[in-house]
Amino acid sequence: MDRIAALRVFRRVIELNGFAAAARDLDLSNAAVSKIIKDLEADLGTPLILRTTRSLRLTDTGHDYFNQITRILDELGEAEDAVRSSGGEPRGVLRVSAPLSLGLVLLSPILARFAARYPQLELDVEFGDQSVDLIEGRFDLAIRGGLLQDSSLKARKLMDIERVVCASPDYLARCGTPESPEDLSGHRCLIYSLSPTPRSWVLDKDGESVRIAVDGGFRANNSLAVREAAIEGLGVALLPKIYAVDALASGRLVRVLPDWRGELHALYGVYPHHREASLKVRSLLDFLVEAVQDVLA
Structure with missing residues (x-):
């Protein structure tokens, strides 16, 4: 069993609250996801998930295990990003959520210039006016306007919105x-x-x-x-x-x-706490702050 791959599957099952949703997200079959979880539980010698036909929930052991492996996988991702970016230039995939209207009016050309500056970075932008769950959607960063609601996220102010x-x-x-x-x-x-x-x-x-x-x-x-x-x-x-x-x-x-x-509202870049040290997130935030100030000047 590929332990790291199994942990990532287990994490997505819990984050998406379902085997079928995790299978779609990871481009696996339902049977493959189910087998990976069963093999993981067998290897650990304890059940992690209690399943019914309509729902699933973590056992107490599964809950503790999920919290620990989430931190480990986040740290592993940051370590991989750091190695890829060791030359001082951000690399890897950067997933961004941004408002549709603001994308059409302001952000699209800015993000295009950012992508052109860092050709080793794969920029994946999803535009939409609905607020997204960064963890569930596997976003590194969201650009949000208005009044911030989620205090569990880190935020950097980009500009005031009159x-x-x-x-x-x-x-x-x-x-x-x-x-x-x-x-x-x-x-x-x-x-x-x-x-x-x-x-x-x-x-x-x-x-x-x-x-x-x-x-x-x-x-x-x-x-x-x-x-x-x-x-x-x-x-x-x-x-x-x-x-x-x-x-x-x-x-x-x-x-x-x-x-x-x-x-008075404002435009923010928001991101999970574990992305605070990410070079690719910091690079985009720095670029956005400079770019929007040029627009407002």
Whole structure:
């Protein structure tokens, strides 16, 4: 039995909570995964997983074993990365999760330049607006905007995200221009459905903060779709300024309540604690910090 390979299979079975899911992830058959776990348990002389037709759970011994081998496999991965990168240049595979909208507007060319700088590195980027589990998805790094929720991850701030209230000139001509945050409750407000509070906007001005209940006839889980709905005159939007800047410059959108801004968010690079010493993660974070500052300059 290849012990390291068996440990990796055991880890994925637990992380993905199933033999079939681990088999798909590792490109193995269900029978192969089942045999590897049975052989591992036989070699250790104790059951690690209690199986039923609908679920699995770790035995007490299996739980302790999983925690220990996870640390060992993480350290082994870091050691392998260090050897591959001993010449001072990051190597190996770097898996990154990033928001789709931000990828289209900002990140795609930056990541392409990073890949060109480090040709020995295999960059694997998955774009999507849903927050992913870094461990389950086997990501080295995630780029996330907004307010951080998961305190179990390490984070490095990349940039502030200013958010502005805006609407099309056509909408404002038809429905009037809000003069105060409270006026927004009487307007069609376009909802970004992945927000932690999609029907509640927090606006700030000179240290004053107000929370406004909003609603409207349009919801989307993508900020660029919300922006396009605003441009088409469907209502008022609260958008990251970086998504709206071109439309504001061309007059397709107009700032509403220009003295007020959305609650300040930020863009972060987040990663598991065991990736803190990884040269490839640190290299990408350093590159991102420099690149986004050039964009904002």
